[in-house]
Amino acid sequence: AQTVTQSQPEMSVQEAETVTLSCTYDTSENNYYLFWYKQPPSRQMILVIRQEAYKQQNATENRFSVNFQKAAKSFSLKISDSQLGDTAMYFCAFMTRRDDKIIFGKGTRLHILP
Amino acid sequence: DAMVIQNPRYQVTQFGKPVTLSCSQTLNHNVMYWYQQKSSQAPKLLFHYYDKDFNNEADTPDNFQSRRPNTSFCFLDIRSPGLGDAAMYLCATSRDRGKNIQYFGAGTRLSVL
Numbered sequence: 001a002q003t004v005t006q007s008q009p010e011m012s013v014q015e016a017e018t019v020t021l022s023c024t025y026d027t028s029e030n031n032y033y034l035f036w037y038k039q040p041p042s043r044q045m046i047l048v049i050r051q052e053a054y055k056q057q058n059a060t061e062n063r064f065s066v067n068f069q070k071a072a073k074s075f076s077l078k079i080s081d082s083q084l085g086d087t088a089m090y091f092c093a094f095m096t097r098r099d100d101k102i103i104f105g106k107g108t109r110l111h112i113l114p
Numbered sequence: 115d116a117m118v119i120q121n122p123r124y125q126v127t128q129f130g131k132p133v134t135l136s137c138s139q140t141l142n143h144n145v146m147y148w149y150q151q152k153s154s155q156a157p158k159l160l161f162h163y164y165d166k167d168f169n170n171e172a173d174t175p176d177n178f179q180s181r182r183p184n185t186s187f188c189f190l191d192i193r194s195p196g197l198g199d200a201a202m203y204l205c206a207t208s209r210d211r212g213k214n215i216q217y218f219g220a221g222t223r224l225s226v227l
Binding site for chain 2 (some may be wrong): 005008033047050097100102106
């Protein structure tokens with residue numbers, strides 16, 4: 001069975017700083033996707049960034065980038081120049097290529113402080 | 115513009131009184147999902163539809179049912195809500211099977227009194 005582990009329940013950083021959220025996963029599959037989803041308070045969950053396991057290059061989306069270490073089964077999210085609007089719950093998630101189901105980690109609550 | 119719309123945003127029901135949550139989408143996506151998210155926990159998949167094909171998760175209680183009368187709408191029925199069913203319920207869609215990006219609604223927070 002696949003599992004996703006986020007070891008940081010809560011984090012706080014000052015605005016404009018860089019923050020890294022950790023995620024590890026366990027699977028015997030070789031073809032899969034990894035995601036970071038953001039869930040702001042009282043708002044819908046949105047996709048931040050996606051990584052395909054067969055791609056060695058780390059995905060980036062503007063201020064968001066990942067450090068994907070396939071052998072170590074690690075998938076961390078780096079937020080550069082953090083903004084107040086980045087305050088949210090962040091979920092690391094996993095999906096196999098042969099499946100339609102996302103498996104979520106328990107989330108990291110991130111506070112960006114003014 | 116909201117693309118996955120959940121109504122109502124907040125729902126209060128009484129112990130044992132049936133309740134229905136609704137989800138609609140303007141994306142014309144084939145796949146629709148229902149997740150349960152309890153406080154400080156990860157969203158947990160209850161079931162999903164691929165078109166009209168219903169897929170139930172093995173550990174979803176029988177108390178939870180779903181209907182998808184057409185592409186745009188999907189309903190979650192809780193036949194006899196218990197206190198343990200109080201949670202946020204999230205609806206999500208994806209364009210098709212194997213299309214891995216899911217689009218979420220804002221959720222319905224269910225309280226059971």
